[in-house]
Amino acid sequence: MGKVNISFTINGSSHQIDVEPQWTLLEMVREQLHLTGTKEGCGTGDCGACSMIVDGRLITSCCMLAPQADGSDVTTVEGLLANGDLHPVQQAFIETGGVQCGFCTPGMIMATKALLDRTPKPTLDDIREGLAGNLCRCTGYTKIYEAVMTASGQEI
Ligand code: FES
Numbered sequence: 001m002g003k004v005n006i007s008f009t010i011n012g013s014s015h016q017i018d019v020e021p022q023w024t025l026l027e028m029v030r031e032q033l034h035l036t037g038t039k040e041g042c043g044t045g046d047c048g049a050c051s052m053i054v055d056g057r058l059i060t061s062c063c064m065l066a067p068q069a070d071g072s073d074v075t076t077v078e079g080l081l082a083n084g085d086l087h088p089v090q091q092a093f094i095e096t097g098g099v100q101c102g103f104c105t106p107g108m109i110m111a112t113k114a115l116l117d118r119t120p121k122p123t124l125d126d127i128r129e130g131l132a133g134n135l136c137r138c139t140g141y142t143k144i145y146e147a148v149m150t151a152s153g154q155e156i
């Protein structure tokens, strides 16, 4: 099968590249663009480790084909940095101990960013719902919810 030529923006820079039509957005971003901040956990849409924001919507990039990103505006965890400074959400995860492992954290951070973009002062229930698609398989969610509260300027 021949490659497909697509154009898109990722983390503010425009790209026009040839991609394998069967590749997922996650594969393209990691293997072709070498942005390896986004992780693959399950590969089946269940864990949220591969979360990215596409056209303002939180998506699981293991379930989106790369050609579907044609014309889109994609943000990965690398795109949250501004002039080398961490995003307030990243900072809050560090401060509260919400960075529990390197695997789920990028996805948790992207889900938090998407949540706070639409609900700047979320309740605990909003946070549970906003992060419902992101699984931690080990340590638990207390510190992660604390990080979201801190990022939104609230006390837990
Ligand atoms: S790797 Fe995409 S949802 Fe788990």
Ligand code: FES
Pocket: 100, 101, 102, 103, 104, 105, 135, 136, 137, 138, 139, 140
């Ligand atoms: S899976 Fe990352 S902290 Fe549990």
